[in-house]
Amino acid sequence: MFSIGDLSKRTAVKIPTIRYYEEMGLLSAPERTEGNQRRYDAAGLERLSFIKHARDLGFSIEAISELIELQCHPDRSCQAATDIAISQLSEVRAKIKRLRSLEKELVRISKGCDGDGVSEDCYVLASLADHKLCNHEH
Amino acid sequence: MFSIGDLSKRTAVKIPTIRYYEEMGLLSAPERTEGNQRRYDAAGLERLSFIKHARDLGFSIEAISELIELQCHPDRSCQAATDIAISQLSEVRAKIKRLRSLEKELVRISKGCDGDGVSEDCYVLASLADHKLCNHEH
DNA sequence: CTTGAACCTCTAGCCACTAGAGAAACTACA
């Protein structure tokens, strides 16, 4: 049996976060000692590891709820789970795309002031003030 | 003179957001009509455009505050502004890096179930449950 | 002068936590 602190150390999930997951219904409420402290079994530890891993991969609490639902109904769960993963993947790709265009823009802006005669006004500030100086839309 | 609605249409910043920026000190409080409604001048519009553009590039409210500070002290502001832009750039790059490793992992996970014999247990769920199935750290 | 759109302030909610207060319960050692 693990205390909440044990669980926290083993999974690197902070204690208040574990309680939060319980409140959100991701973790089922564990047994308690006579003094009302949580005591987890191996299944609880496994479940929390699952949640942690999914969160690290950027799945929302809601998506994780669905995945946990699916774990409980192993028949036909695979396609549904794959769908969730794929939709997460496409979100990640969209974010990367957007960030790459921001990266380009920021590189351009940051370089403006290093040149010689350019910066009698600050190029960074000018670029931010005037959208026309941008090469891309964003 | 522009009403808050005019400003909102011209900058594509929603009205409550404009008021929020004022509350946060990014926008200085504009004049008011006798009936207490905000009326902005061209400078207000310009300032809001600046903020919008910077937010689109992912600068935090705090960073934008600093940039606005710098605008008010044009001497030696350029290097400081460039520093802020560069630090924003490195944050963006860090995010991209992380997202790319998530992307790889998600591609791998999502493909698991499409094969032939692999998925007697759902590979997506198994991968999330067992970190050892990962190729990379994250 | 009236109608309807736009505006005002204020409060509360979103996500996924994080921090802190004040009290109770464990654990280790004497």
Add this chain to the structure above:
DNA sequence: TGTAGTTTCTCTAGTGGCTAGAGGTTCAAG
């Protein structure tokens, strides 16, 4: 068994950057 020190409990409030809604006032057009 006593006690000191750590851990845990619940509860409330705060984070960032907005967004939504209630209930009331003011503006602009006809």
